[in-house]
Amino acid sequence: GAGVSQTPSNKVTEKGKYVELRCDPISGHTALYWYRQSLGQGPEFLIYFQGTGAADDSGLPNDRFFAVRPEGSVSTLKIQRTERGDSAVYLCASSSPGLQTQYFGPGTRLLVL
């Protein structure tokens, strides 16, 4: 079956611009996670959705970052007023109901110039 998909695969933007990153989880997976990975580091947790609601957003670095999952499937991570420090690979993962194993998508590589 299809895995987690993310679009776009690459995004180049200018400092101060707004960006949206999209994640489509594995069919039937109710939990969805966003992580961010900088070069040479492990993924860093941002936010976790169970269904439509954000169950844990403790990893969002500041109020420029926001994520939604209006219908409990596709999620969008939104970054306002981008900064050069936001440049990273943004990873989405999903997991089955009741299970902890998380499966990652291919990521979106964001570059803020």
Add this chain to the structure above:
Amino acid sequence: QKEVEQNSGPLSVPEGAIASLNCTYSDRGSQSFFWYRQYSGKSPELIMFIYSNGDKEDGRFTAQLNKASQYVSLLIRDSQPSDSATYLCAVNWDTGRRALTFGSGTRLQVQP
């Protein structure tokens, strides 16, 4: 601050040897532990997970967990050049929260 520590490597082993990758974590109450493999430029791929003390085997891979000593390891038997990648250890501190905390990864090089 809860932390997951891994030696960055590179760990170099000859083809056919056993590769041993180690990870320590700071919270004794941690619940579950995961090993991911990440090839350069790709996303993490789940290899194994372990919840209970002891060993868990899956093919050429064995995960070992020692909660009293707060370490988890991954053994790769009969290492192949295709195993060359970065191996990420991840810990779930609280099953209610679901978030994973990752180490920075150990780079493994398997020499043909």
